[in-house]
Amino acid sequence: MENQQMDYFKTIELNVNGKIFHSIYRKIGTGPQIILLIGGTYGEVKAKEFQTITDELVTKGLYTFIETDLPGFGVCRPPDRDYSPGFIERDAKYLIVFMETLNINKYSVMGWCYGGTVALHIASLVPNRVLKVVEWGARTKINEKDINLTKKFTNHAAWRPEIIKTLFDRCGVEYFNKVWDGLCKAYRYIYENNNGFFITMDQLQRIRVPVLLIYGTADGYVGDHHVNYVHNNLNYSNLFNIFFRLVKIVNAHHEMHKTHYEKFCRVVNEFYTSEFTDTNKTEVEI
Template identity: 30%
Template sequence: MIMLSLTKLVVTPLVKKMPSASRNKLILISSVRSMSKMPEEQKINVKGVDINYLKVGSGSHPVLLLPGTLGSIWTDFKPQVTNMDREKFTLIAWDPPGYGKSRPPNRTFPLDFFARDAGIAYELMKVIGYDKFSLIGWSGGGITSIFMAANNPESIDKMVILGTNSYLVPEELAIYKSVRNIDSWSERMRAPMIDTYGEGYFRSTWAAWVDGMAAIFEKNDGNICKDLLPKVKCPTLIMHGAKDVMLWKDHPTYLEKNIKDSKLYIFPEGGHNLHLRFWEEFNRVSTEFLINGKI
C-alpha cells in the first residue's frame, strides 16, 4: 500500500515539477503517514503470559480471530484483518501462548490445552474491554472457540468456525503421524513456518502437537469437545471445504446436528484453508452472518 501511494505521488505532474529536495521530503512525509495508518500489534499480560494481539477497526461489533495450530495473526488471518469492514467490526486477532509473538513461554500440549487457550482468550477480551463479542475460529482455533462459547454463553454473540472437529477418528490421527516429521513436508509448506519460528522450535513444537492429539485420542477416546456442543447457545456458522483432506467428512454435519442454533455453509472447491484461498467469499458470508444472522 505504501509503494502504491508513493507511485501515485511520484507520477503526478505537480510532484514532477518540484525541486528534488522538496519532492523527496514530500515522499518521506507520505511514507510516514502511510506507515502510521498500518495496524500495530501490542502485548498485554493475561494470566501471567504476555499475549501479542492486534486490534483494527472502529465498528460496534467486536470479533476475536482465533488461529489454528502454530498459527498467528498474519499467517492465518491476513485477508480478514486487511479486508473485513472496519466500520462494521472491531477485529481483534491474537497469537495464542507459545505461537507467533506470544513467546515466551514455549508451547505445550497437555490434555486440556484447548480449554487453557479458551480461558486465556476470554480473559484477553475482558482485559482489553469487551464483555460481549463474536468469534471466528479456524481449525484448532475453531475448537478453542467452541470451548469459549460453551463455557461463557453470556459473552459470545455469534460464532463462525471452519475446518473444525469435535472428535478424532483413527484416519485423522494416522494423517497427523504421517507428517509429524517436518522433513516430509514440501518446501512451500515448511518455509513460512520456519521463517516464523526457526527450524528447531517449529520442528519440536509441531511434533509435540501431534503427540498431544495422540494423547487426546488415546486417553479421551478421541473426544475433544463433543460434550460441549449442546452447551453452545450462540448462533453458529459452520464453514467447511469439501476438499479438506485434514478432516473426516462427517465433522461438519456432526457439528450442525449437535449445535442447536447452527448453519452449515460448504465451499465446493475449498480445502482446509478455505478462508485464505476464497477470502472474498468467506468475508462476505461471515459478515452477513455476523451482522444479520443470515447466509
C-alpha cells in the same frame, strides 16, 4: 474509511490464575461488532494470517477484529507450547482473560483450524459473553485416520514447500519439531483416553448462540466428519432464538479464507448482518 481500516499492534500483560503472560495483540477496524480471531497451529499474530478477510470485511465499517498469540506461539514465549491434558480448555480460558483484560465483555469469535476448536470451547464456557461463532477447518472428534494424517506430517516432505519454509522461518526447525511432536502425542492421548473428543457433545449443547460452520469440500487436512459432528450435536432452540448454519464451499481447501475469500467473506458478512429463521435450510452448498 481510513479510520475504519485502523490496524495496529499493542503489547499486553495477562494474569491467568496467578501466572503472568506477556504478548501482543492486533486490532483492525473500528466497527461496532467486535470479533476475536483465533488462528491455527503455529499461529502468530504478526504473520497476519487473516489479512485477506480482514481487508475485505473491515471496509464495510461494521467490524473490529482482534487477534493475539496463544501461549507458546509468536511473541507469547516463554512459555513453550504445552500440550499436556486440558490444553484446549486452557487456551480458551486464556483468551477469555485476554478479552476481560481489554474490558470487552460482549464479543463474537471466529476460529480457523485449531482456533475453531478453541472458539467453540469459549462459546461453551462463557455463553453469556459470546454473541456469535464462526468456525472453519477445525478438528472436533478425531479418529484413527486423523492420528495417521498428523503422523504423516511429521515428515517435512509431506508439507507444501512454501508452507514448511514459512513455518521454519517463523519458529525455527527445532521448535517446529518440538511443537509437532507434542501435538501428535496430544492427539493420541485424546484418542485413547477421551474417545477422540476435542469437544464433547455436552459442551456443544451448552452453546447458546448462533453458530456458522464453514467447510471446504476439498479440504485434505480435516475431514467432513468433524464439521458434521458439530452440526449434528448443537442444540437448536426456538426458545433462545438460536440458529446454526453449515455452509460448504465447493472445491475450497483448508485455507479457504485465502483461496476463496470472496465467497467466505460474503457468507460471514451475511451471518453477522442477518437473522436466519428458515430452519429447513441449515445446510447449504455454494
